[in-house]
Amino acid sequence: MKMTVLCLLNTFLMATGQMLFKFGSSGKEITSILDIIKLFFSPVVFIALCLYAATTGLWLYILSRTPMSHAYPIQALAFPIVLLASMVFFRETISPMKWIGVFIIVFGVFVATRG
Template identity: 45%
Template sequence: MGKVQIITIAFASLFLIQVVYYSSRNKLRDKQAFLWFLMAFIGIFIAVCLDWLNKIAALLGVAYMPALIFTIAFLVVLNILIYQSVTLSDHQEKIKTLVQEIAYLKHELEEYQRKGEKMNLINFLLILSNTCILVIGQFLWKYGMMKTSFSLDSFSIIKLLFSPFIFSGLVMYGAATILWLFILSRVPLSVAYPVQSIAYVLAVFGAYFVFHEPLSPAKIIGVILIILGVSLIGISPNTQ
């Protein structure tokens, strides 16, 4: 066994050890590991069988045997590069599809969160504030109408609109409208609007204590039913 053959076997063995090392560290996947194991064994086989390769080169009419080896190695490396290019292109396509799917799922999640935002404490307090402002506006209108006479003519309407209590009620409704628009940007309408029916509860008891309007058992039962309905609507998003 000549020096060239020994050096070739040594390099091929080192290459095999390197492949084993990277495979054991999971830095080479199964397909790639098998490919490089095969290349390492072929290198060792070529190093062991140099005499046979000389005979094969002579049969093929190749005067210089290393030229045959380099030609074969060039073709093998070329095929490996083509295979890696195909694999890389496939992975790039899969990554592109995966990124698109992630972007779509992110959009769907944001849309779901926007539409199905829970009735948390802050949102409930905002709706309650809006309801209280509306009820206060109604009380101002009621009090204002108790202090003035009203007829359906232009002068009476203009005079009524600029009376302190009626005008204050209009301001309260304007503020409530702005707050309501903000609430609708955070809470689904199917949840926010029924919760606003708390205004009926506040109006019934407020009219009893402020304007001394009668409070019948039927009104109390109706108020209890409204409170139960609002409670069910308030907790319903949490059970979806």
């Protein structure tokens, strides 16, 4: 149970990092590698990178204590989390097909983590 909670936390933090990457890069013109490097040092993207470093550490801890066949399917929940967050924070329209996909992913994670 503890490892499942940590997997869910890791997934939520990864999704948060993705949202920060989107927020930090929105409206920026990226035409060269130098633009990307500069973006790495903008406050929001830098926080996202630090968050990703932390989630990598947490992921290593999780993998050292639980089977990957249990932990990895939970990571798929990042897709529904990001989808919902993009709808709320970026006012993106989510198509019915994407909602069907979210249902399939959530159901698949449920099935995969039960066996």
